[in-house]
Every structure is written in C-alpha cells, then in structure tokens.
Amino acid sequence: MKKIGVLTSGGDSPGMNAAVRAVVRKAIYHDMEVYGIYQGYQGLIDGNMKPLELGDVGDIIQRGGTVLHSARCLSFKEDAVQLEAIEQLKAKGIEGLVVVGGDGSYRGALALTEKGFPAVGVPGTIDNDIRGTDYTIGFDTALNTVVEAIDKIRDTATSHDRTFIIEVMGRDAGDIALWTGLAGGAETILVPEVKDDIDEMVRRLQRGKARGKKHSIIVVAEGVMSGTDLQNKLNEKGIDTHVSVLGHIQRGGSPTARDRVLASMMGAHAVEVLMQDMGGRAIGIRNQVVVDYDLKEVFETEHHLNQAMYTLSKELSI
Numbered sequence: 001m002k003k004i005g006v007l008t009s010g011g012d013s014p015g016m017n018a019a020v021r022a023v024v025r026k027a028i029y030h031d032m033e034v035y036g037i038y039q040g041y042q043g044l045i046d047g048n049m050k051p052l053e054l055g056d057v058g059d060i061i062q063r064g065g066t067v068l069h070s071a072r073c074l075s076f077k078e079d080a081v082q083l084e085a086i087e088q089l090k091a092k093g094i095e096g097l098v099v100v101g102g103d104g105s106y107r108g109a110l111a112l113t114e115k116g117f118p119a120v121g122v123p124g125t126i127d128n129d130i131r132g133t134d135y136t137i138g139f140d141t142a143l144n145t146v147v148e149a150i151d152k153i154r155d156t157a158t159s160h161d162r163t164f165i166i167e168v169m170g171r172d173a174g175d176i177a178l179w180t181g182l183a184g185g186a187e188t189i190l191v192p193e194v195k196d197d198i199d200e201m202v203r204r205l206q207r208g209k210a211r212g213k214k215h216s217i218i219v220v221a222e223g224v225m226s227g228t229d230l231q232n233k234l235n236e237k238g239i240d241t242h243v244s245v246l247g248h249i250q251r252g253g254s255p256t257a258r259d260r261v262l263a264s265m266m267g268a269h270a271v272e273v274l275m276q277d278m279g280g281r282a283i284g285i286r287n288q289v290v291v292d293y294d295l296k297e298v299f300e301t302e303h304h305l306n307q308a309m310y311t312l313s314k315e316l317s318i
C-alpha cells in the first residue's frame with residue numbers, strides 16, 4: 001500500500017493523538033501517504049479528509065482528545081453507507097484504513113474489510129474492554145484521573161466522617177471501577193460483571209462502622225446503577241451517603257507516559273500490518289508485546305473482568 005487513511009471514532013480517549021502521530025510518522029518514514037479523516041465514520045461518508053504531513057502531527061503527543069475529532073455515526077451500520085464510504089476512500093486512491101476507537105468502531109472496521117476494503121483496529125477507549133489486548137489506549141490516564149479524585153474525596157470523607165459514593169465510567173466493563181477502587185483503597189467496588197447484593201454491602205458497611213470505621217468509599221461503575229440510585233437504595237437501609245459523579249473528566253487530560261508509549265507502538269504496528277496489504281486485523285498488547293490478531297476474535301468472546309484482582313479487592317477491604 002502507498003496511501004492509507006486514519007480516523008478516530010467513538011468515545012475519545014487520551015493517547016488517540018499519539019496513535020495518529022505514530023501512524024502518520026511511521027507511514028511517511030516508509031514513503032507512504034496518509035489521509036486524516038475527520039469526525040470518525042461521518043467524515044468518511046462526507047469525504048471530510050485531507051493529507052497529513054509530518055508537521056500536522058507535531059506538538060500533539062501530549063494532548064488529550066483527538067485532533068481528528070470523533071463522532072457517533074449511527075448510519076454507518078448500514079451496508080449502503082459503508083459502500084459509499086469505500087467509494088470516498090477509493091476516489092482519493094486510499095488503499096487501507098486505520099481505525100482508532102472502541103468496540104463499536106471495530107465493528108465498522110470489520111464491516112469495511114468484509115466489503116473488500118482493508119481496515120485495521122487500534123484500541124482507543126478508556127474502558128479497557130476490547131477483547132484480545134491487555135490494555136487499551138487511554139485506560140491508564142483515566143485510572144490516574146480517577147485515583148486522584150478518589151484521594152481528594154477521601155480527604156474530605158475522613159474529615160467529616162462520611163460515606164462517599166463515587167460513580168465512574170464503564171457501561172459494560174468494570175475495569176475502571178475495579179482498578180481505581182483497588183488503587184484508591186475503596187471499601188466497596190461495584191462492577192457490571194458481578195451481581196452484588198445490596199444487603200450484603202449494607203452489612204459490610206455496618207460491620208465497619210461497629211469496628212469504629214467512620215468513613216467509607218464506594219466506587220460504582222455507571223453500568224451497575226447511577227450513584228444517586230445507589231444513594232437512594234442505601235438511604236432506605238438507613239445509610240447516609242454523599243455522591244460524586246466523575247463523568248467526562250475521566251475522558252480528558254494529557255495522556256500518561258504509558259498511554260503515549262502504548263499508542264505510539266500500536267499506531268506504528270497498524271501501519272506495518274497495512275504495509276503487508278493485510279486488513280481485518282486488531283492491534284493489541286499481550287505481556288508487553290505488541291501483537292495483531294483477527295478482528296473477528298474481538299466479537300467472538302466476552303470481555304472478562306480480572307477475577308483475581310476482584311477477589312483481592314474484596315480481601316483487602318474487609
């Protein structure tokens with residue numbers, strides 16, 4: 001391939017810019033041309049794309065968000081729209097596409113490949129919920145943002161002897177809640193993958209109180225229930241709480257060194273895959289090694305929570 005495209009899609013994540021930079025620089029290093037496609041799949045349909053030069057991706061490695069912008073484009077699920085997008089790419093002479101995004105964006109990449117246009121997925125999502133890779137780009141930064149918030153909330157929880165509920169992102173995956181709950185020393189962590197018993201949780205909070213514990217931190221993933229719903233449930237059981245919803249603060253900010261390095265390695269690897277004229281591949285990291293694997297594998301198995309870590313979090317928060 002001599003000409004490729006790159007787009008960012010779905011929920012943005014810190015490190016997407018570092019991935020775009022790596023795609024552009026690696027491709028140009030190997031005498032390829034790169035088109036930046038704006039607004040995710042919407043830009044593909046609209047032909048909203050332009051060639052990117054080395055300087056276009058300068059000074060972005062440290063920036064959160066995505067300079068290519070992102071969008072949710074529901075019509076991209078339609079076959080006719082996907083074919084239209086392929087026509088746009090072909091009209092520019094583009095032969096392969098790097099899609100940086102989450103699970104939904106990967107479905108779009110797979111659809112393009114199945115229609116004859118080679119696309120490669122780079123995992124960009126704070127949720128860490130892409131099967132086949134140990135980590136996704138943005139997860140580490142989001143963890144650090146959340147832990148910083150938990151530490152601050154803990155200070156005031158301690159001063160006022162309060163129980164705080166901290167609602168974090170994660171519609172289907174509990175990775176953010178589990179990792180930050182463990183790192184922030186939370187007494188209770190609620191994740192979508194495990195059905196928790198509120199009564200058991202109440203008993204645990206009461207046991208802690210009886211032992212003289214005056215404050216408590218509960219981390220709940222949004223996919224379980226909202227912080228205020230949980231507050232109402234606990235209120236019915238006589239437990240008074242305060243709620244803090246961290247929201248989109250978790251998606252922004254300068255990427256950590258780990259996310260920048262991960263994004264650089266994965267973006268470059270995506271170009272290597274396209275250089276071999278391969279499409280339908282997902283880029284991942286396993287045991288510190290960057291790998292590529294069949295995009296279909298992402299949808300064949302469920303994302304699993306780290307059970308050992310979950311058990312540990314229970315053991316450490318008795």
Ligand code: ADP
Binds near residue numbers: 011077111
């Ligand atoms: P994420 O990629 O972060 O999971 P979404 O689930 O919103 O975010 O997906 C991002 C975009 O990917 C959607 O707006 C749509 O354009 C595209 N997409 C999602 N699901 C499909 C699908 N089944 N087929 C084709 N494209 C899809």
Ligand code: F6P
Binds near residue numbers: 251
């Ligand atoms: O997929 C990433 C994510 O941040 C989820 O954790 C969250 O539920 C969702 O995006 C929110 O998306 P939006 O900002 O588009 O509503």
